[in-house]
Amino acid sequence: MDRETRPPAARPVDAGVLHEVAYGAYHDPHSVLGAHVGDGAVTVRTVRHLADAVAVVTAHDVYEAHHEHDGVWVAVLPGTTVPDYRIRVTYGATTTTVDDPYRYLPTLGELDQHLITEGRHEELWNVLGAHVRRYPGELGDVTGVSFAVWAPNARAVRVVGDFNSWNGAGTAMRSLGGSGIWELFVPGIGAGERYKFEIGYRDGSWHQKADPMARYAEVPPATASVVTESSYTWSDDAWMTRRATTNPHTGPMSVYEVHAASWRPGLSYRELADELIEYVTTLGFTHVEFMPVAEHPFGGSWGYQVTGYYAPTSRLGTPDDFRHLVDRLHQAGIGVIVDWVPAHFPKDAWALARFDGTALYEDPDPLRGDHPDWGTHIFNFGRREVRNFLVANALYWLEEFHVDGLRVDAVASMLYLDYSRKPGEWRPNARGGRENLEAISFLQETTATAYKRVPGIVMIAEESTAWPGVTAETSRGGLGFGLKWNMGWMNDTLRYVAEEPINRRYHHGELTFSLVYAFSEQFVLPISHDEVVHGKGSLLSKMPGDYWQQLANVRALLSYQWAHPGKQLLFMGQEFAQGAEWDESRGLDWWHMDVPQHQGVARLVARLNEVYRAHPAMWSEDFSHRGFEWIESTDGDHNLISFVRRSADGEDLVVCIINFAGTPHEGFRTGLPHGGDWVEVLNSDDQSYGGSGVLNPSTLQAEEVSWNGRQHSVALRVPPLGAVWLVPAGR
Structure with missing residues (x-):
């Protein structure tokens, strides 16, 4: 055969690179796999381990491939234009035709990558994680899932799941360079697929990790991420329109704090939408505050050790089920606040900890990256991408789920480098002080961005120290929160009411001291879950005297709380003076509501809320x-x-x-x-x-x-x- 009629040769690839590609260990598989034009032909390579035959199918022809190296097959198509094609694979007597992940362009644009690198992508959830996408084609429309993950120090990244039998050799992701993002579009799959990222560390080991940006997860203790696609249609337009033009800080705010999984154990998000709304409406609360609903592995943490920051816990249903709950609350005229936990995260090996083999999300300094009380990691608040992950997460709950406010947990632990640390266990900041300057800047960025993007929401700090300016504007050096939990009022008041009435005259200052500083910040008065658990007893059991006196003390305390300047928050069960302290494993003692005296406390709470809401004197100033x-x-x-x-x-x-x-x-x-x-x-x-x-x-x-x-x-x-x-x- 002369040179002019010899069939074109396949585009050559280095043998070492080909070997890494064969096992999903190459950082740029798209440079080898898929279709590549050169020397007057189109070379198509695909990884198909254990196949007996492989062919490339176009709209007009079939091109047989030959096995090149360890599961890599190659075919050469004539011409210089890449046609729409599929891969036909034969295993024994079974032949199937599939799409090729490596024929698709990146799903992240240059602007997205630039914003991520700068730590300024305020809609990060729209580009990272897993997203169902649809594309037209000559051989038919294509539905698939794009996967993208930030892992800048990884040697290689593969996506694995049920769709590839958890073997990622044929679904290696490509590195998008300096952004640290890895990306791959996998055709032929959709919502409901379980997946993880398989991260190749620099030491040669592989580790399966849940997606940090997953918007849905398996029901714990299972740990895979789940592809999800929302089909929810909101019906709270009136609420959202009103919210955008209303200042929540100067309106009535009477908050019912709820642990969703134990309010009535066994209820789903949708079932809560029926029963919780009827109950809260009867009691007259303006808002419900949910303890963290983001995915978490251990139920006993109540959600305060988060592994899935973008995923409502699947214990109670799907993300759209949670949307339904929020929507229904809004339609009933009830606002929704969610606890948010950016202070720390657990060390589970399948989650954020040492995500790409390095201290990626956590602070690499052991004197700053580990929490001594909770056995958790502390975020690296000085790293742009980590700040972006968290700031975007705050916006995600406010925008995607129409949440009306975030109560930020454990702010004090973020502000101080020596929080719960002895001398020698912490390192001063660049100015020689104990303040965590990076965390302060992060909190300011979060509050300022949230208030800018989502008018009408409220950012609330659980901050237990005398840090100045928690609710001052960031332009004046404050942290920028709208409200702060008044832990001093709570501690002083509960200590006062625990005294026998005959002794209270000696503790009168504990009752009145809160008014010395009541207007130094914008306060919420909390009687929260933390005060009625772990041996502290219920609100009722804190009170002295006989049964009647205990109930009367509860009524007097609640009346004082509602009358005191500041918004108010009451944890579930205390509205009917539950006798036992809260236990998340068994829920509330609803039988109390069959007892007239406890019914009476609930009736009082309803009346407090009725009078409170009817009189601007109780909330407008x-x-x-x-x-x-x-x-x-x-x-x-x-x-x-x-x-x-x-x-x-x-x-x-x-x-x-x-x-x-x-x-x-x-x-x-x-x-x-x-x-x-x-x-x-x-x-x-x-x-x-x-x-x-x-x-x-x-x-x-x-x-x-x-x-x-x-x-x-x-x-x-x-x-x-x-x-x-x-x-x-x-x-």
């Missing part, structure tokens, strides 16, 4: 001294405090008197802001709440008797361990 005015703060002998709450416009007033003594005060004179008729809108001692019935007349007339430095006053019946709220008649 929560963060300024203009919204609060003491009437009596020093009457420790009577275990009693009284104050006025005022609305921002000054038009609405509520007078609150709370008696923490075990005896009633008859004819107790209290100063009032002005004269006229006043109405008792709440009395926690009402018999319908389980009280003794020490009530006041339906209308009270202020007298021109100077008291508490005021020109008008009224003589009241103040119930034992009870609260009285008064408003001007007609309000």
Whole structure:
């Protein structure tokens, strides 16, 4: 045969490279596999281990391939244009035709890669992870899944799953260079596929890892990621439109904290949408706050050790099921807050820890990268890509799931380099201080970005120290949160009510001290899950006295909490004064709701919320001294405090008197802001709440008797361990 008629030869490949490609160990498999034009022909290579025959099929011809090296087959097509083609593979008596992953261009563009490298990709979830994609073609439309993962120090990366029998030799991913991203489109698969990334470390070992950006996961203890595609249609347009133009910080916020898996054990997201909404609506809470719903391996962590930051836990259903729950809550007029845990993550080998064989997500400094209390890793907040992973995650929950706020867990542990560390166990920052400058910058970036992109949401800090400016704007050097949990109020108040009434006069300052700093930050008053677990007892069991007195103490405390400046949060079960402390393994003691006295506490909570929401005085000026005015703060002998709450416009007033003594005060004179008729809108001692019935007349007339430095006053019946709220008649 002369040279002019000799068939074109296959495009040559280095033998060593070909060997790595054969076993999915080459960093750039697309440079070898797939179709490549050269020397007047198209060379197509494919990895098909154990095949008996392989051919390349186009719309018009079939080109037989020959085995080249260890499962690599090659065929040569005439011409200089790559046609639409498929791979026909024969194993024994079985022949199948499949698409070729290596004929597709990267699914990440240069802009995406640039933004990821800069740590500025605010929609990271749209480009990394697993995404179902569809492409037209001459041989038919193609549906498949694009996979992309950040692993800059990996030697090679393969995607494995049920679709390839967990053997990644034929699905090696390509490195996209300096971005550290690895990418591959796998045709012929779709939603529901289980998968992991198989990371080749520099030492030659291989490790299967769950996708850090997975939006769905197997039900634990299984650990694979799952391809998902949302088909959900939202019906909360009215809520979302209103949210975008509403300031949640100056509105009513009464939060019911829920551990979704144990509120009523066994309920799915969709079942919760029915039962939880009816219950919360009856009680009148404005918001539900879910303890972390992101995927986590150990249920006993309550979600605070996260392995799947972008995946709602599959224990309760699919991501669309969670969307349904949020949607239904919105349609019922209830906001949704979710706990978010960027402070630390667990060391499970199949998850984020040493993801590409190096300290990638965690801080590489052992004095900064490990948490001494929780046995977890701490994120490397100074690394751009890690910050991007977390900032985008915050936006993901707010935008993709329409969540109305994030409560950021364990902020104090992020702010201080010496948090829970002894001398010698921490290293000062570049300025010689104990502040974690990178974490501070990260928190500021997160809050500023969230408020910028998603108007109407709220960012809440669980911060237990006196760090200044937690709720100050980032432009003024603050952390930029909208609200901060008032742990001081919680600790002081619970310590006060734990005392016998006869001793409370000696602890009166613990009851009133919170008003010294009440307006230094924008506060939430929390009685959270942390206060009713692990031997701390329930709210009821913290109270002194007999059964009646304990219940009365709970009613008085809740009345004080709702009246105090700041938003309020109450953990599930405490609204009906559950006797036992919370145990996530068995849920709540709902039988209490068959007991009249406990029903009464729930009725009181409903009434508190009703009056609270109806009176702007109770919420519109929560963060300024203009919204609060003491009437009596020093009457420790009577275990009693009284104050006025005022609305921002000054038009609405509520007078609150709370008696923490075990005896009633008859004819107790209290100063009032002005004269006229006043109405008792709440009395926690009402018999319908389980009280003794020490009530006041339906209308009270202020007298021109100077008291508490005021020109008008009224003589009241103040119930034992009870609260009285008064408003001007007609309000």
